[in-house]
Amino acid sequence: MLTGKFEEASAEHIDRAVNAAEQAFDQYRRCSVEERAGLLERIAAEIEKTGAALLDAAHAETALPAERLAAERARTTGQWRMFANLIREGSWVDARIDRAIPDRKPQPKPDIRRMLIPIGPVAVFAASNFPLAFSVAGGDTASALAAGCPVIVKAHPAHPATSELAARAIIEAITAAGMPPGIFSLIQSTRNEIAVALVQHPATKAVAFTGSLRAGRALFDAAASRPNPIPVYAEMGSVNPVFVLPGALSEGAEAIAEGLKNSVTLGVGQFCTNPGLTIGISDNRFERFVQRMEDLICNAQPGTMLSPRIFESYEAGVNRLSRIDGTRMVRSSISGSLREARPSLIETDAQTFIRHLELGEEVFGPSTVVVRCSSREDMEAVARQLEGQLTATIHGTREDLAEYASLISILENKAGRLIFNGFPTGVEVCASMQHGGPYPATTDSRTTSVGSAAILRFARPIAYQNFPQSALPLELQDRNPRKIRRLVDGETSREAF
Numbered sequence: 001m002l003t004g005k006f007e008e009a010s011a012e013h014i015d016r017a018v019n020a021a022e023q024a025f026d027q028y029r030r031c032s033v034e035e036r037a038g039l040l041e042r043i044a045a046e047i048e049k050t051g052a053a054l055l056d057a058a059h060a061e062t063a064l065p066a067e068r069l070a071a072e073r074a075r076t077t078g079q080w081r082m083f084a085n086l087i088r089e090g091s092w093v094d095a096r097i098d099r100a101i102p103d104r105k106p107q108p109k110p111d112i113r114r115m116l117i118p119i120g121p122v123a124v125f126a127a128s129n130f131p132l133a134f135s136v137a138g139g140d141t142a143s144a145l146a147a148g149c150p151v152i153v154k155a156h157p158a159h160p161a162t163s164e165l166a167a168r169a170i171i172e173a174i175t176a177a178g179m180p181p182g183i184f185s186l187i188q189s190t191r192n193e194i195a196v197a198l199v200q201h202p203a204t205k206a207v208a209f210t211g212s213l214r215a216g217r218a219l220f221d222a223a224a225s226r227p228n229p230i231p232v233y234a235e236m237g238s239v240n241p242v243f244v245l246p247g248a249l250s251e252g253a254e255a256i257a258e259g260l261k262n263s264v265t266l267g268v269g270q271f272c273t274n275p276g277l278t279i280g281i282s283d284n285r286f287e288r289f290v291q292r293m294e295d296l297i298c299n300a301q302p303g304t305m306l307s308p309r310i311f312e313s314y315e316a317g318v319n320r321l322s323r324i325d326g327t328r329m330v331r332s333s334i335s336g337s338l339r340e341a342r343p344s345l346i347e348t349d350a351q352t353f354i355r356h357l358e359l360g361e362e363v364f365g366p367s368t369v370v371v372r373c374s375s376r377e378d379m380e381a382v383a384r385q386l387e388g389q390l391t392a393t394i395h396g397t398r399e400d401l402a403e404y405a406s407l408i409s410i411l412e413n414k415a416g417r418l419i420f421n422g423f424p425t426g427v428e429v430c431a432s433m434q435h436g437g438p439y440p441a442t443t444d445s446r447t448t449s450v451g452s453a454a455i456l457r458f459a460r461p462i463a464y465q466n467f468p469q470s471a472l473p474l475e476l477q478d479r480n481p482r483k484i485r486r487l488v489d490g491e492t493s494r495e496a497f
Contacts, residue, residue, distance in 0.1 A: 006160040009189040014152075014197045017185035021121035021150035022203040024182030029118045029148040033482070035177070037084040040146060042173035044080035047073065047137055047166065054165045058131045061159040063304040063339070068267070069132065076132045079139050079429055083146035086452045090484035092116070093459075095475045097488045100466070111466050113476040116459035118148030120205030123198045125219070126156040126163065127210035128306050129270045135159070136166040136186060139429075139454055140208035147458040149206075150183040154198055157190045158307045164188075196222045199232070206458055209234040210272070210449065213362075213440050220443050233457045235449045237362045238389040238441040239276035239369075240424040243379065243411075245404055247397035248421070249285035256395050257292040260368070261300065263423035265343050268303035269366030270310070273391055273424040276362055279382055282349075282372040290370055293345055294330045300343040302336030305365065311339045314365030318344045321359060321369065326352030341365050350378040354385055380407055388438025388445065389415040391424040414438065416445060 028036075047054070055069045064072075086092055093115045100111035122144040127134035134140070136153050144151045155163035167186040174184055187198065195215075199207055199222045207223055209216050209232065216234035223232045244256060263275050278293075280286040305311040322329035326349065332342040344367035346359075353359050353371045360369075373379040392415035394401070394408065401408065401420075411418060416437030427435055433451035436442040442449075447457050464472060474481050479496045486493060 006164065006188045008191070009187040009194050011194070011197050013187060014194060014201060017152045017187060018121055018123075018198070018201040018203045020182030020185065021152055022182075024150050024180035025118075025120055027180050028150060028183050031148075031179070033087050033090065035179075036146065036148065037088045039173060039177045039179055040080045040084040040087075040142065042177055043137070043142075043145075043170050044077040044084075046169035046173045047077050047080070050165055050169055054132075054162065054169075057161040057165055058159060061162055062128075062131050062306050064131070064267075064306075072130060072132045075429060076137055079133070080137075080142045082429065082452060083142050083455065086455065087146050090475065090482045091486075092452070092455055093475050093484070094461075095484060095486040097476060097486060099489055112463055113467070113472065114461055114463040115473060115475050116456070117462050119458050119460050120149060121203055122149045122151050122458055123204050123207045124151055124153045125195070125207070125209040125211065126153060128156050128158045128310065129267075129272070130210075131156075131159040131162045132166065134210050134449075136163045137170060139450060140210075141170075141184075143454040144206075144208070144458045145183065147455050149458045152185045152187060152198060152204075154187050154189065154195055157188075160188055192218070195219065199223050199230075200226055202228070204230060206230055207232040207234070208449065208457065209236075212236060212364075216443065217440075231457070232443050233447055233449065234443040235272065235390075235436060236440055236442065237272040237364070238387075238391070238437065239360055239362050240273050240389055240391045240393070241277040241279060241383070241386060242275045242368075242393040242395065242423070243383070243407065244278065244280040244286065244289060245394065245396035245400040246281060246283070246285060247400040248395040249280070249289055251397065253285060253289040254292060257289050257296060259423055261293060261296040261343075263425045264297075264368045265300050265303070265366045266425050268305055268341055269314075269343070270306055270364065271425050273427060274364075274366075275368055275393065275424055277360060277369050277371065279371045279373060279379055281376065281379060282374060286372070290347065290372075293370065297330055297343050297345045298333050300332045300334070300366070302332055302334055302340035302342045303366065304339045305341050308339055310364060311341055314341050314363060314367075317363035317365070318346065318367050321346050321363065324348075324352070324356050324359065326356075327359070343367065345370060347372070350374065350382050353382055357385060360386055376404065376407070380410060383407060383410045383414065386414050388441040390435065390437045390441045391415055391417045391419055393419040393422065393424055395421055416441065416448075
């Protein structure tokens with residue numbers, strides 16, 4: 001493990017890193033797809049070659065268990081290889097071709113061809129809770145490099161040694177592949193002004209961030225205030241409400257309570273998809289469910305949080321909510337040591353929740369707020385009060401889904417992912433994953449930070465009108481040498497013409 005002090009970046013460091021990225025951009029974006037895909041695979045292999053050193057550093061800095069970190073590294077390298085496969089296949093560029101009709105009346109139709117190209121240097125802000133998969137070598141860095149964009153990573157100060165080791169692996173791969181070194185830089189800093197300087201550098205073209213609403217919004221505002229505003233793709237968490245419907249409670253209240261408790265306490269609640277809100281209609285079935293949740297929380301083990309600051313924020317958050325009139329808090333009866341958070345359950349009713357909307361704000365850690373509703377209309381009123389969410393979960397039967405169709409319709413407008421009879425923790429890395437939602441869950445609900453569609457954040461469309469074949473990108477040429485899927489005159493095809 002690396003020890004000692006890590007250099008605090010200066011404005012000069014920012015300038016050098018972003019200027020190097022800008023200078024490298026044109027060469028890198030013109031590399032062949034095979035060269036870029038090969039680089040991504042080299043990076044995955046170099047991360048694996050770090051062996052125990054990377055995992056030991058991450059464990060020492062975050063207190064996350066070795067088994068979790070080993071699984072997270074596998075997820076991390078899997079992401080790099082997923083993007084390598086994606087760009088090799090090539091259809092992600094969304095090639096569209098409308099061929100000319102020179103004899104069309106009253107005006108000839110021009111030949112127009114459109115595809116996605118890389119946007120330019122990307123600033124990536126690493127997250128605290130995933131020191132590998134959402135950090136220096138995480139999905140934001142992988143998807144940006146896959147798109148053809150250089151990356152400048154601002155490391156999270158909670159795990160600087162882990163960040164340095166991951167960066168070394170990436171740099172080793174870039175050197176071995178003969179790529180321009182400016183396509184990747186790591187910045188270590190604890191100062192807000194350095195983060196703002198990175199966002200506001202004229203050569204920065206996009207920002208990816210995972211973290212708190214306060215920090216994400218500050219970066220978004222900094223990007224919007226530039227003379228030339230740029231997009232900020234900030235994932236800022238949510239309370240991920242769980243709606244427990246009557247039919248589901250009749251069939252398996254005990255199992256739902258057990259699953260919910262496990263989801264709330266998984267990883268000491270330090271997931272952006274932690275279920276921080278549970279809603280149901282107060283009857284005998286729901287009261288039995290709540291009683292079981294109380295018992296489980298009372299006997300739940302405390303866990304060490306990522307940093308003292310995060311632990312202090314969690315304690316302040318649950319205590320603040322418990323002081324609201326009309327709430328009752330149940331906490332784990334097992335005492336914890338330094339930085340060990342005790343799981344918490346805060347109970348209230350729909351009227352109190354609607355009067356005190358802070359009950360619907362994220363408390364990062366192992367807690368959930370249980371809201372008792374008196375009717376379906378009450379439950380829908382609570383749902384309408386919710387801000388944008390990454391996820392919303394519904395436990396119910398088929399009959400419940402039909403009876404509560406209006407609730408589901410409300411939730412479709414509130415969340416990026418709807419889950420049926422499951423729990424929100426656990427985000428599958430795949431083509432169909434949507435990890436993003438309406439503000440304040442993210443700053444752009446049209447995008448995802450997990451899955452292959454994450455690459456689309458770092459590309460922009462360009463159209464070529466009446467260009468000769470020899471000057472067109474391979475993806476738009478008549479012969480379709482890459483055999484990608486294209487929209488040609490309104491029809492999807494992989495064929496040449």
